[in-house]
Structures are given as C-alpha cells and as structure tokens.
Amino acid sequence: MAERLEEASNKQVILRDYVNGFPKESDFEVRTSKVRLNVAEGSKSVVVKNLYLSCDPYMRSRMRNLTGSYVPPFTPGSPITGNGVARVIDSGHPNFKKGDLVWGLTGWEEYSLLTEPETLFKIQHTDVPLSYYTGILGMPGLTAYAGFYEVGSPKEGEYVFISAASGAVGQLVGQFAKLKNCYVVGSAGSKEKVDLLKNKFGFDEAFNYKDEQDLDKALKRCFPDGIDIYFENVGGKMLDAVLLNMKLHGRIPVCGMISQYNLEETEGVHNLFCLITQRIRMEGFLVFDYYPMYPKYLDMVLPLIREGKIKYVEDIADGLENAPKALIGLFSGRNIGKQVVLVARE
Numbered sequence: 001m002a003e004r005l006e007e008a009s010n011k012q013v014i015l016r017d018y019v020n021g022f023p024k025e026s027d028f029e030v031r032t033s034k035v036r037l038n039v040a041e042g043s044k045s046v047v048v049k050n051l052y053l054s055c056d057p058y059m060r061s062r063m064r065n066l067t068g069s070y071v072p073p074f075t076p077g078s079p080i081t082g083n084g085v086a087r088v089i090d091s092g093h094p095n096f097k098k099g100d101l102v103w104g105l106t107g108w109e110e111y112s113l114l115t116e117p118e119t120l121f122k123i124q125h126t127d128v129p130l131s132y133y134t135g136i137l138g139m140p141g142l143t144a145y146a147g148f149y150e151v152g153s154p155k156e157g158e159y160v161f162i163s164a165a166s167g168a169v170g171q172l173v174g175q176f177a178k179l180k181n182c183y184v185v186g187s188a189g190s191k192e193k194v195d196l197l198k199n200k201f202g203f204d205e206a207f208n209y210k211d212e213q214d215l216d217k218a219l220k221r222c223f224p225d226g227i228d229i230y231f232e233n234v235g236g237k238m239l240d241a242v243l244l245n246m247k248l249h250g251r252i253p254v255c256g257m258i259s260q261y262n263l264e265e266t267e268g269v270h271n272l273f274c275l276i277t278q279r280i281r282m283e284g285f286l287v288f289d290y291y292p293m294y295p296k297y298l299d300m301v302l303p304l305i306r307e308g309k310i311k312y313v314e315d316i317a318d319g320l321e322n323a324p325k326a327l328i329g330l331f332s333g334r335n336i337g338k339q340v341v342l343v344a345r346e
Contacts, residue, residue, distance in 0.1 A: 010035035011320050012079040013108035019063040022262045022331065027063070028080075028324035035111045039092040046096050046117045048086035050106055051346060053320075054134035055327045055339035056082060056168070060261040070286055079107045085123070085133045086112070087346060093117045101126065103133040108323060110343060121294065128305055130346075135168050135338040136301065136312045139287055143255060144172035145297045146290035151253035151283050152229045154180050159223055161242065162186045164233035165206065166193040166313075168338035169255060173231045174203050175310050182229075185222045187238070189333040196336065200311050215241035226250070232282075234259045236267040243271035243280075252282040262331055313337030 014029045039045045059082055062074045074080045084106040088096050096102070096117055104120035106112045114120070123133055135141060147169070148154060160177040162170045165186025174197065177184045185205045186197045197206035205222050212218040219227070219241055226247035232239060235257025246252070260266045275282060304310040315335040317326035323341045330339055 006037040007034050008037055008111060009033075011110050013320060013323050014078065015063060015074045015076050015080050017076045018065045018073070021264065023060070023063060023328050025324045025328060030321050030324070035109075035113070037111065038090040039113070041092075043092040044094075044117070045113055045115045046091040046093055046120075047089045048102065048106060048112050048114060049089050050084050050086045050108075050110060050112060050343045052085040052131045052134050053106075053108055053323060053341040053343060054083040054138065054140075055323075055330055055335070055341065056140070057256055057258045057261065057330055059327065060258075060331065070288075079109045081105055081107050083134060083139050084108075084343075085130050085138075091117075096120070096122070101130065103138050108320070108341075110320065125298070125302060128302070131314055131316065131340050131342075132305075132312065134340050135314065136172060136305070136310070137298070140168035140338065141172060141301060142290060142294055142297050143287040144169045144176060145301070146287060146293060147231060147253040147255050147285055148173045148176050148229075150290065150293075151285050152231065152251050154182060154229060156181050157183070158228035159183045159226065159247070160185070160229045160231070161219070161223065161227045162231040162233070163209075163238050163242075164188070164256075164258060165203070166196055166201075166337065167233065167335075170231065170233055171197075171201050171313065171337065172310070174201050177229075178202050179304075179309075187218075192336060193333075196313065200313065209238065216244055219245040229253070231255060232257070236260055236269075240269050240271050243269070243274040246274060246278050246280050248278050250278060250280045252280060254282060254284040258331065314340050316340045316342050318342050 011032050014031050019027050065073050085103045088100040101123035102120040160182045162173050164170050166188045174184045184203045186203050187209045194206045194208050197203040230242045230252045232254045233256045236259040315337045320343050
C-alpha cells in the first residue's frame with residue numbers, strides 16, 4: 001500500500017544573513033514553501049501546526065555567527081527557530097498523538113517537522129490562555145522563578161530591584177518578590193511601562209531610566225539603605241550604577257544584558273570592586289538547567305493565575321508576516337509586556 005502524502009503551503013520567516021549592529025526588518029524575508037504534513041513511516045518525528053511564537057531577547061545573539069555561545073546561531077537562508085506553542089498534526093513518536101498541544105522549540109513558520117520531540121512539553125492545562133505557554137507558563141516564567149528563588153535566594157522583606165521590569169521575565173520577578181513581602185522597584189523605558197509596574201503589577205516604586213540624568217542618584221532615591229537583590233536584565237551603565245548601591249551580601253542573578261546585544265563593542269563595567277567590598281554574589285544562569293523544576297513551578301504558579309494573584313501582560317502581533325517587526329521591537333522597547341506572535345487560531 002502506497003504511503004499517504006499530504007502537503008500544504010508553509011509561510012516561513014527567513015534570516016537573510018548574519019546581522020551586525022541593530023537588526024532591521026530587511027534582514028528577514030517572509031517566504032512561502034511546501035511542507036509535508038505527515039511523518040515518514042518509521043520516523044519518531046512529529047509535524048506541528050504553530051499557533052503562537054515567542055519573541056525573546058536571547059534570539060539576538062543567534063543572528064550572529066558567534067562561537068562559544070550557549071545556543072547555536074541561526075542558519076542564513078533558513079527559517080529561524082524559537083519557543084512556541086503548537087498542535088500536533090501527525091506523530092511517529094509514542095509520547096505524542098495527533099491533536100496534542102505542546103510548547104517548546106519550533107520553527108518560525110506555519111508548520112514544522114520536529115525531529116527531536118522529546119524536548120517538547122505537553123500542555124495539560126488549557127483553562128488558561130494558550131499564549132501563556134510562550135511566557136508565564138513557558139521558558140520566561142521558569143526563568144523568573146529559577147532566577148529569583150534559586151539564584152537570588154530571597155528572604156522576607158528584602159529590597160529588590162529589577163531592570164527591564166515590564167518585560168516577560170521582569171514583570172513576574174517583581175510579583176514573586178511581592179509574594180515574599182519584599183520592597184520592589186523596577187526600571188523601564190516609558191511612562192506607560194512605569195505606570196504598568198506600579199498600578200497593575202504592584203511594584204512599590206518604578207522609574208523611567210531614560211528620564212534619569214544620573215542612575216546612581218535614582219537608585220539612592222529609591223533605595224536609601226541599599227539593594228539586597230538586583231535581577232539583572234540589561235547590563236552596561238545600569239549594572240555599574242547598581243553595584244554602587246548593593247547591600248552587604250547582596251545577590252545579583254544575571255538573566256540578560258539586552259543593552260549590549262546590538263553593540264559592536266560592549267560597554268565596560270567599572271565598579272566590579274564592589275563585589276569584593278560588599279561581598280556580593282553575582283551569578284549568571286540558564287533556564288535550561290532548571291527545566292527539571294518545571295512541574296514544581298506549574299504547581300506554584302497555576303493557582304496564582306487562576307486566583308488572580310499574578311497578573312500577566314502580553315503584546316500580541318497578529319500574523320507571521322509581522323513577526324520580524326515584533327522581534328526587532330524588543331531591542332527598542334517597542335513592546336508592552338511579553339511579545340508574542342499569533343500564527344494561527346488553532
């Protein structure tokens with residue numbers, strides 16, 4: 001009996017070539033090709049229909065031909081990849097069947113053939129928005145949880161500062177800190193984002209870093225007695241100013257340094273001696289190391305979402321053709337909340 005073949009057109013986001021400096025929409029191309037919708041006989045791959053795609057700052061490093069990075073670069077001329085939410089169309093893998101909802105690494109395209117489906121997480125809870133699995137219930141959520149609780153080692157009532165605080169990770173770290181009765185301050189890049197931090201996410205204080213002539217003075221105004229935990233998302237001048245304001249035995253979980261990603265030469269940090277004088281622990285981390293904690297994280301956060309004790313804001317771009325603009329917008333702070341691309345409504 002001949003093998004059944006099904007094909008469909010497949011819109012894809014292609015990286016034209018490696019990017020130096022600030023990325024532009026013209027660095028990408030939206031192209032349509034053909035895709036086979038059923039797996040080859042004997043294969044353990046799955047074919048998925050992508051529903052939502054996640055725009056994440058780490059993807060900027062994949063637009064360069066960097067050596068020694070923790071993730072491989074994109075391949076010019078091919079669809080880029082990232083985290084997404086998808087529905088299984090066909091499966092040769094025993095753990096997945098047609099109709100299953102999953103999240104994990106997929107292509108920036110309408111349909112993807114995934115040859116290593118073991119890395120996917122099956123979605124069991126559908127009483128919350130599926131898009132949340134690109135954010136609060138996906139990689140960014142676990143990043144916030146692991147970075148704050150595991151690396152930051154928070155204590156009740158401590159003083160916490162978060163940069164890029166309205167983003168996918170920062171908005172959650174601030175709310176987790178409030179659950180520990182911490183005093184929480186965030187920085188963001190617009191009045192709208194500052195208002196969001198204070199009025200929706202419950203931060204005690206927030207400031208627009210673009211309005212501050214002197215970041216050191218801004219931090220001393222917000223933290224006259226110093227900072228216990230700085231959740232680092234931006235690097236550069238902000239990190240330099242924070243180092244001058246850390247308390248004794250402060251902790252700095254280093255999640256990202258988005259201010260440096262588009263620079264030809266990264267900025268130097270001049271106040272590292274404070275690490276010694278204040279006995280500060282500064283530790284980088286990767287969320288992949290904490291994926292075994294994902295079930296524990298879900299057990300904690302799902303009830304908080306259902307009870308309205310955790311708020312989450314998304315910025316959803318409609319259509320794969322708008323994905324390059326949405327991704328690039330991360331690096332100028334265009335998005336309000338977690339940037340997501342809607343590919344299909346199931």
